Amino acid sequence: MSAPVLWIVLPILISIIFLIFRKNFLLICLIQIILCLLILISAISARFVVSESTSILIYQISPTMNILGRSLIFTSGLKTTVILFFSTLGIWSLSLYIFKVRSNIVPFGLTFIGLLIAALAVEPFLYSALIIEIAVIVSIPIVANAANPRIKGVSRYLIYFTIGMPFVLLAGWYLAGGEISPVNDEQLIQATLLLGLGFVFWLAVFPFQSWIPLLAEETEPIEGFFVLTILPMAIAMLLMKYLNGFAWLRGFVTVFQALRLFGLIMIIIGSIWFAFQKTLRKAISYLLLVSSGLVVLAISFNSSDGYIFSSYFMLLRLICFFLLSMILMVIEKKSENISIDSLKGLFLKSPIISLGFFIPLFSLIGMPWTFGFPVMQSLFSEFTIYFPRYMVLLILSQIIISITIIRWIFTSLKKEDDNIASSNLEMHETIYLIICVFGLIIIGIFPNIVYPHISEIVKDLQFLVK
Amino acid sequence: MILTDWRWKMAGLAVIQLLCFIQILQIWPIALASVKLISGWMGIALMSATLASSRETKISETHTSAKVFKLMLATFSWIVISASVEKLNFWLPIPYTNLFIGLIFFFSGIFYFSQEREINGIAIGLLILLSGFDLIYSSLEGSALVTGIYGLIIILVSIISSYLQGGLSEGGFN
Numbered sequence: 304m305s306a307p308v309l310w311i312v313l314p315i316l317i318s319i320i321f322l323i324f325r326k327n328f329l330l331i332c333l334i335q336i337i338l339c340l341l342i343l344i345s346a347i348s349a350r351f352v353v354s355e356s357t358s359i360l361i362y363q364i365s366p367t368m369n370i371l372g373r374s375l376i377f378t379s380g381l382k383t384t385v386i387l388f389f390s391t392l393g394i395w396s397l398s399l400y401i402f403k404v405r406s407n408i409v410p411f412g413l414t415f416i417g418l419l420i421a422a423l424a425v426e427p428f429l430y431s432a433l434i435i436e437i438a439v440i441v442s443i444p445i446v447a448n449a450a451n452p453r454i455k456g457v458s459r460y461l462i463y464f465t466i467g468m469p470f471v472l473l474a475g476w477y478l479a480g481g482e483i484s485p486v487n488d489e490q491l492i493q494a495t496l497l498l499g500l501g502f503v504f505w506l507a508v509f510p511f512q513s514w515i516p517l518l519a520e521e522t523e524p525i526e527g528f529f530v531l532t533i534l535p536m537a538i539a540m541l542l543m544k545y546l547n548g549f550a551w552l553r554g555f556v557t558v559f560q561a562l563r564l565f566g567l568i569m570i571i572i573g574s575i576w577f578a579f580q581k582t583l584r585k586a587i588s589y590l591l592l593v594s595s596g597l598v599v600l601a602i603s604f605n606s607s608d609g610y611i612f613s614s615y616f617m618l619l620r621l622i623c624f625f626l627l628s629m630i631l632m633v634i635e636k637k638s639e640n641i642s643i644d645s646l647k648g649l650f651l652k653s654p655i656i657s658l659g660f661f662i663p664l665f666s667l668i669g670m671p672w673t674f675g676f677p678v679m680q681s682l683f684s685e686f687t688i689y690f691p692r693y694m695v696l697l698i699l700s701q702i703i704i705s706i707t708i709i710r711w712i713f714t715s716l717k718k719e720d721d722n723i724a725s726s727n728l729e730m731h732e733t734i735y736l737i738i739c740v741f742g743l744i745i746i747g748i749f750p751n752i753v754y755p756h757i758s759e760i761v762k763d764l765q766f767l768v769k
Numbered sequence: 770m771i772l773t774d775w776r777w778k779m780a781g782l783a784v785i786q787l788l789c790f791i792q793i794l795q796i797w798p799i800a801l802a803s804v805k806l807i808s809g810w811m812g813i814a815l816m817s818a819t820l821a822s823s824r825e826t827k828i829s830e831t832h833t834s835a836k837v838f839k840l841m842l843a844t845f846s847w848i849v850i851s852a853s854v855e856k857l858n859f860w861l862p863i864p865y866t867n868l869f870i871g872l873i874f875f876f877s878g879i880f881y882f883s884q885e886r887e888i889n890g891i892a893i894g895l896l897i898l899l900s901g902f903d904l905i906y907s908s909l910e911g912s913a914l915v916t917g918i919y920g921l922i923i924i925l926v927s928i929i930s931s932y933l934q935g936g937l938s939e940g941g942f943n
Binding site: 373433443447448449466476 | 860861875879882895898899902905910914915917918919921922925926929932935
C-alpha cells in the first residue's frame, strides 16, 4: 500500500461508505475519530526512505501513486500536513461527539480533507486547481443544507472559487510553458496577473471577502469555521508550492510586493470590520480574514523565516479557531447567532467558557504568555527590519483588535443575568472544555512543544526555505 | 437570460453544451469530446429532475424593461469581447472561434449568475461559465484526466444545486 492510498483514497472511500450508515451518527462519528487517530499514528510512523530504526512502530511506505500519467507524490512536509489536517478533523469530530451535535463534518470531512491533501500532492501541480474546486463543492453539504433557506454565503463561496479556478489553471499553463521555453517580461506579467486574480478570489482578498462573514453567519459555528479555517490554509500551501515550483515566478519581485499588499489589505480591512460587528459569528469571521492576511504577509517576506512563520500562523489559526468555534457552539445553545451584548455576565457565571473564549482571541493578537506571542513577536521584528514603512499599519490593526477584545471583556464582566446556555453543560462537556482551555494555556507557556514540529510543513520547499 | 420558464433555460443550457461539444470535436477525438457532452447533459438532467419534482416550481415573471436591460448587457459584453479578442488571441494561441465563443459563454455565465438569487439559477450561470472556460482550456491542453475531473465538477455542481433545492432531501444527507 502506498501513502496516497492510505491517506487520500482510503479516507474518501470510507467517507462514501459512511454515507450509507449516516443515520447512526454517533457510531460513525466515533469511527471517524478512531480513523483520524489511526491515520495520525500511521503518518507519524511512516518513512519514505529505508529507515535504520529497529522500532516495530516505524515502517516504510511508497510515497507515490500514478493515475493516468499523473502522480500523487508525498514528501515528509506533506506528511506533516496530513498529521495536522487529520488531527484537526479528529478533534473537531470529537467535539461533535462529546456535545452530541449532528453535523455533515461526519462523513464529508474525510472526503474534504482527503481532497485538500490530494490537491497538495498532485504532480504536475497545475491539476490542483481542479481538485480544490471539487473539495469546495464537497464542503458545501458541510456548511449548508436544504432546510436552511439562507444560501447567500454558500452561493458566493461556490461562485468565487469557481471563478478563481480558471485563472489558476490558465496561470499554471503559462508557467508550465515558461519552464520549457524562455519567457519575456510581458508573458511573465500575464501569468502573474492570472495567478494573482485566481488567488485573490481563493484567499478572499478585499473586495472578494464578503463570502466569509456571510458563510459564518449562515452556518453553525462548528461547521462553518471548520471549512473557513482549513481551506485558506490549503490555498496558502498551494501558493507556496507554486512559488517553489516556478523559478521565474519566485524571481519576479512584483509577486511578493503584491502579496504584501494583499496581506496588509486583509489585515486592515479585517480588523476594522471586526471592531464594528454586532454578532459574534461575523466578528470572529473577520478575525479569520486577519489570520489569512498574516499568513500571506509572512509568505511575502520571501525569506526562510517568513515561510516558517507562515506555518506557525497556520497552527495558531487551527488551534484558536477550533476553540472559538467550540465555545460559540456552546454559548449559542439557547439562541442562534448571538450579539456581542449577550456576553454580559458571562465571566461571572461561566469563567471556564470566558477563558476559552478570550484566550484564543488574545493568542491571535499575540499577547505575551499566550500561544500567539512568539510568532507575532517574530513577525513584528522581521517586519521592522525589512518594511518599517508599513509597520504602522500592522500596529494599527493590532490596536483596533485589542481594544475591541478589551471592550468585550468589560461587557462580560458586567453583572447581568447570563442569558446564554453556559450553565447547561453536562459534566463531561465541562471537563472537555477545561482540558482544551488549559491545553491552550500550557502550549502558550511552553510554545516550543509544538512550533518546531510544525515548520516541517515548509521544509520541503527547497527553493524557498534554505 | 431573458427566459422565464426553467424548461427553456435547461434547453438553452443543453444547446450551449452541444455547441461546445461541436467546437471541441474539431480539435479532439470524439470519445474524449463526448465525455464533456455527456457529463453536461447528465448535470442538466439531474437539475431538471429536481426542478420538475419541486412543489414550489414557479415561472418567474420578468418585466420587458428588465429583459431589454439584460439583452443590452449581453450585447455590450459581446462588443467588448469582439474588440479585445484579437489581443487576447495573441496571449492564448488557440483557434480564434474557440476563444471568441469561449469568452462569450464565460462572461454570459458571470452576467447570468450575477442576476440570480436562487441556487438553480446560480448553478446554470456557473455551468455556462464552465462551458466557456472548457472550450478555451480544451484548445490549450488535451488531457484525459482533466476531462474526467472537469466532467466530475460539472456533475457535482448540478448535484449541489439539486441538494440545496431539497431535491435530495428524501433520504438525503440530513
